[in-house]
Amino acid sequence: MPDGAHIQLAQSSCFPLQKSQRMAGFDLQNYLNTKTEAVNGALGKFLPSEKTKPSTIHKAMRYSLFAGGKRMRPALCLAAAEACGGTQDEAMPMACAVECIHTYSLIHDDLPSMDNDDYRRGKLTNHKVFGDGIAVLAGDALLTQAFEILTHAPGTSRYSHRDLVLELAKSSGSLQLIAGQVADLEGEGRKTSAAQLKYIHERKTSALLCCSARLGGMGANCTSNQLKALTDFGYHVGLAFQIIDDILDVTQTSEQLGKTAGKDTASKKATYPSIVGMNRSRKIAEKLTSQAFASLKPFKSKGDALEALATYLLNRNK
Amino acid sequence: MPDGAHIQLAQSSCFPLQKSQRMAGFDLQNYLNTKTEAVNGALGKFLPSEKTKPSTIHKAMRYSLFAGGKRMRPALCLAAAEACGGTQDEAMPMACAVECIHTYSLIHDDLPSMDNDDYRRGKLTNHKVFGDGIAVLAGDALLTQAFEILTHAPGTSRYSHRDLVLELAKSSGSLQLIAGQVADLEGEGRKTSAAQLKYIHERKTSALLCCSARLGGMGANCTSNQLKALTDFGYHVGLAFQIIDDILDVTQTSEQLGKTAGKDTASKKATYPSIVGMNRSRKIAEKLTSQAFASLKPFKSKGDALEALATYLLNRNK
Numbered sequence: 001m002p003d004g005a006h007i008q009l010a011q012s013s014c015f016p017l018q019k020s021q022r023m024a025g026f027d028l029q030n031y032l033n034t035k036t037e038a039v040n041g042a043l044g045k046f047l048p049s050e051k052t053k054p055s056t057i058h059k060a061m062r063y064s065l066f067a068g069g070k071r072m073r074p075a076l077c078l079a080a081a082e083a084c085g086g087t088q089d090e091a092m093p094m095a096c097a098v099e100c101i102h103t104y105s106l107i108h109d110d111l112p113s114m115d116n117d118d119y120r121r122g123k124l125t126n127h128k129v130f131g132d133g134i135a136v137l138a139g140d141a142l143l144t145q146a147f148e149i150l151t152h153a154p155g156t157s158r159y160s161h162r163d164l165v166l167e168l169a170k171s172s173g174s175l176q177l178i179a180g181q182v183a184d185l186e187g188e189g190r191k192t193s194a195a196q197l198k199y200i201h202e203r204k205t206s207a208l209l210c211c212s213a214r215l216g217g218m219g220a221n222c223t224s225n226q227l228k229a230l231t232d233f234g235y236h237v238g239l240a241f242q243i244i245d246d247i248l249d250v251t252q253t254s255e256q257l258g259k260t261a262g263k264d265t266a267s268k269k270a271t272y273p274s275i276v277g278m279n280r281s282r283k284i285a286e287k288l289t290s291q292a293f294a295s296l297k298p299f300k301s302k303g304d305a306l307e308a309l310a311t312y313l314l315n316r317n318k
Numbered sequence: 319m320p321d322g323a324h325i326q327l328a329q330s331s332c333f334p335l336q337k338s339q340r341m342a343g344f345d346l347q348n349y350l351n352t353k354t355e356a357v358n359g360a361l362g363k364f365l366p367s368e369k370t371k372p373s374t375i376h377k378a379m380r381y382s383l384f385a386g387g388k389r390m391r392p393a394l395c396l397a398a399a400e401a402c403g404g405t406q407d408e409a410m411p412m413a414c415a416v417e418c419i420h421t422y423s424l425i426h427d428d429l430p431s432m433d434n435d436d437y438r439r440g441k442l443t444n445h446k447v448f449g450d451g452i453a454v455l456a457g458d459a460l461l462t463q464a465f466e467i468l469t470h471a472p473g474t475s476r477y478s479h480r481d482l483v484l485e486l487a488k489s490s491g492s493l494q495l496i497a498g499q500v501a502d503l504e505g506e507g508r509k510t511s512a513a514q515l516k517y518i519h520e521r522k523t524s525a526l527l528c529c530s531a532r533l534g535g536m537g538a539n540c541t542s543n544q545l546k547a548l549t550d551f552g553y554h555v556g557l558a559f560q561i562i563d564d565i566l567d568v569t570q571t572s573e574q575l576g577k578t579a580g581k582d583t584a585s586k587k588a589t590y591p592s593i594v595g596m597n598r599s600r601k602i603a604e605k606l607t608s609q610a611f612a613s614l615k616p617f618k619s620k621g622d623a624l625e626a627l628a629t630y631l632l633n634r635n636k
Contacts, residue, residue, distance in 0.1 A: 160478075
């Protein structure tokens with residue numbers, strides 16, 4: 001769960017302060033706490049208990065799913081649903097499904113055959129605790145579980161279960177989320193252009209954030225204009241999110257991040273700071289966040305939570 | 319594609335000969351050739367081409383998907399649809415989805431952190447060609463693709479996309495297919511009872527075969543009685559299939575199997591022959607096949623292809 005000290009909202013940067021007057025009174029800390037609690041409760045119910053046979057796989061799935069993730073994707077999903085006049089309950093299966101996809105992708109990315117990370121969110125990675133074989137299977141199981149959870153969504157008049165499944169499968173498949181990880185793996189140690197890096201970031205991060213917002217909207221039976229607005233919002237927030245990740249990898253310590261800092265530099269991975277410099281990276285992230293704000297116009301005050309989330313993601317320090 | 323020499327149907331065992339008079343004239347070789355060609359064509363269209371960026375992942379996905387699999391699950395799926403009066407086209411997305419799940423599970427099972435196999439179907443395993451990292455991602459991508467392919471199914475009046483997704487997710491999730499692999503991994507080198515071995519086989523093999531038959535029926539808008547019959551059929555054929563696999567691991571050479579023979583003995587894995595002996599294992603497989611035959615009664619002659627498939631699976635030598 002996010003620590004209050006890390007939520008700086010409009011205070012830490014003059015940019016979001018100027019852009020975000022309308023949500024100055026929005027209590028994001030409280031919003032995130034409430035959403036995290038609700039999402040954790042729902043995930044706990046959707047997943048088999050640790051005692052369910054074979055207990056190893058359910059322990060491994062739950063270990064990573066409840067390892068202190070910030071639940072940003074579920075929060076975006078629920079906030080998107082609310083921006084479209086929907087309820088938290090309607091969008092909860094989608095929020096939980098995207099978190100299962102996110103967690104599976106982290107477990108597999110951390111494997112020795114990929115990024116080879118020992119720590120994630122300040123805890124040992126899945127394969128360090130359960131072994132590589134079970135970690136592969138725990139990822140597989142969470143990926144499969146995501147689609148099962150989607151079937152718990154109530155259908156709406158505009159969006160069927162078919163639409164929801166297609167949305168999640170496309171965003172997390174070989175042309176998006178997995179494409180990003182492949183390009184990332186293949187880019188290590190090679191000269192990468194700004195365009196190639198944007199390709200990776202769009203897929204590795206932006207695709208699932210965008211999908212989270214879209215699925216939230218779809219759960220609330222959004223109009224096509226609202227879906228377009230959420231798509232623009234998710235895309236820009238997602239890209240900004242990854243650029244900030246790149247910056248934090250350089251500026252923060254492993255303790256602050258809860259995972260190995262300086263990893264990108266050590267693995268000669270291209271990042272925004274390494275290609276366009278630190279200042280320019282920050283400017284780009286701010287511009288992207290500004291573009292995300294612009295897309296929220298149709299939602300008026302119902303978009304406050306989304307705006308607060310975008311601001312938080314820009315200004316976070318872990 | 320299966321070699322004609324390996325399809326012995328009723329000739330090789332007096333048991334199926336007695337039980338299968340009604341489909342003595344059924345040309346299974348021709349049936350399998352036709353279905354394999356159709357399934358390969360459909361899979362080729364559902365999957366992104368090898369040239370689609372990032373090409374590595376699409377090459378890796380297609381390498382294993384087109385490595386000469388016997389397409390038994392798709393054939394069961396299509397035959398089940400036809401037994402219920404449906405068409406091949408209606409059930410093709412389900413047939414392709416189960417094959418993607420099967421192929422992903424083989425890629426991950428072959429990884430060094432699991433069964434550590436170098437050969438599959440006479441060819442190098444995915445990770446031996448593309449590396450462990452890409453093999454993990456190729457499996458992930460095929461798993462995700464399976465759910466995307468399901469969305470191409472035409473809905474029926476009795477079964478929605480929600481039903482299809484739930485069926486596939488449950489059969490391939492942490493309580494079924496993945497549970498089987500976990501129990502299999504954990505059982506290596508330990509004393510395993512016949513009951514525990516049945517638990518593993520039911521999940522590791524029977525679950526997806528049963529799902530293949532059920533999804534085919536659902537694609538053909540089957541009645542609840544037909545679905546029950548297909549469930550019984552798939553369950554019994556699936557168990558028989560795995561017992562025969564256990565027997566072939568002992569009796570055949572690596573060249574005959576196209577994968578490492580004697581692997582179960584070497585890894586001290588419990589098998590039917592190691593627990594109940596070779597003769598008793600064969601008898602159990604025959605009894606299970608007989609039970610599968612019995613469940614086909616409601617389909618009359620429309621069940622001929624399913625009966626021929628069950629007979630083939632019992633009598634195969636690879």
